[in-house]
Amino acid sequence: MTAMVKAEGVHKSYGPVQVLKGIDLEVAPREVFCLIGPSGSGKSTFLRCINHLEKINGGRLYVDGELVGYRQQGNKLYELKDREVAAQRRDIGMVFQRFNLFPHMTAVENVMEAPVQVKRETKSVARERALRLLDRVGLADKAGNYPSQLSGGQQQRVAIARALAMEPKLMLFDEPTSALDPELVGDVLDVMRSLAEEGMTMIVVTHEMGFAREVGDSLVFMDNGVVVEAGNPRDILTNPQHERTKSFLSKVL
Numbered sequence: 001m002t003a004m005v006k007a008e009g010v011h012k013s014y015g016p017v018q019v020l021k022g023i024d025l026e027v028a029p030r031e032v033f034c035l036i037g038p039s040g041s042g043k044s045t046f047l048r049c050i051n052h053l054e055k056i057n058g059g060r061l062y063v064d065g066e067l068v069g070y071r072q073q074g075n076k077l078y079e080l081k082d083r084e085v086a087a088q089r090r091d092i093g094m095v096f097q098r099f100n101l102f103p104h105m106t107a108v109e110n111v112m113e114a115p116v117q118v119k120r121e122t123k124s125v126a127r128e129r130a131l132r133l134l135d136r137v138g139l140a141d142k143a144g145n146y147p148s149q150l151s152g153g154q155q156q157r158v159a160i161a162r163a164l165a166m167e168p169k170l171m172l173f174d175e176p177t178s179a180l181d182p183e184l185v186g187d188v189l190d191v192m193r194s195l196a197e198e199g200m201t202m203i204v205v206t207h208e209m210g211f212a213r214e215v216g217d218s219l220v221f222m223d224n225g226v227v228v229e230a231g232n233p234r235d236i237l238t239n240p241q242h243e244r245t246k247s248f249l250s251k252v253l
């Protein structure tokens with residue numbers, strides 16, 4: 001079976017600063033893959049590389065068997081053109097720490113935006129799906145609210161619905177609950193849990209070790225741009241093998 005995401009020796013630098021120093025990992029289809037590690041270890045950068053927001057400087061990155069951002073001919077790599085990159089990005093949904101909703105649009109308009117603009121769907125088709133998705137994230141009654149009229153947790157659930165509206169095959173979550181008041185975290189995690197139960201492939205950068213333990217199929221501990229430890233979340237969280245993992249977990253658990 002083709003991996004949904006495959007990283008082979010992925011390097012990323014910003015100028016002289018190496019942020020990813022040879023990442024190797026595989027995410028299987030339908031897997032919930034959790035990424036943990038200290039601040040600055042490169043977790044967000046790795047997600048941003050998968051989603052074409054950054055370009056890697058070395059190695060190979062594949063999504064669903066396709067090279068991200070490049071076409072290979074013989075031994076040579078050619079950068080994809082903008083519209084080819086846009087086509088690859090359609091299959092990937094991303095949810096950020098800050099919800100990044102359009103402030104001048106209602107919840108339902110936010111969710112409709114990409115299908116109408118990018119896929120050229122009619123507004124009525126896009127609206128119908130958007131209302132269905134808002135219902136699914138528990139916000140059927142908030143469709144007409146503007147982001148400023150929603151709590152952080154509700155805004156984040158709209159952001160999830162917005163990502164789902166493009167019917168992605170892969171969802172990336174970059175610390176989706178870190179900016180939320182503690183009492184709002186549970187609703188967002190519940191939505192993510194139900195997505196996982198439906199078989200969505202998800203890569204989740206998170207500090208929610210309970211979520212990783214209960215919902216995660218795989219877990220990677222990343223530190224200073226390398227994968228230190230990878231495996232079953234329950235095993236790593238209860239019995240870490242590496243000193244760096246032990247030291248990190250002793251601070252967060």
Ligand SMILES: Nc1ncnc2c1ncn2[C@@H]1O[C@H](COP(=O)(O)OP(=O)(O)OP(=O)(O)O)[C@@H](O)[C@H]1O
Nearest residue numbers: 014017019037038039040041042043044045046205
């Ligand atoms: N655009 C950029 N230009 C220069 N350096 C950057 C840029 N983006 C990130 N970095 C640096 O890359 C390193 C890794 O950052 P990254 O955001 O990937 O870490 P992280 O593990 O996601 O941390 P956090 O949990 O704090 O979000 C940091 O040292 C950061 O300062």
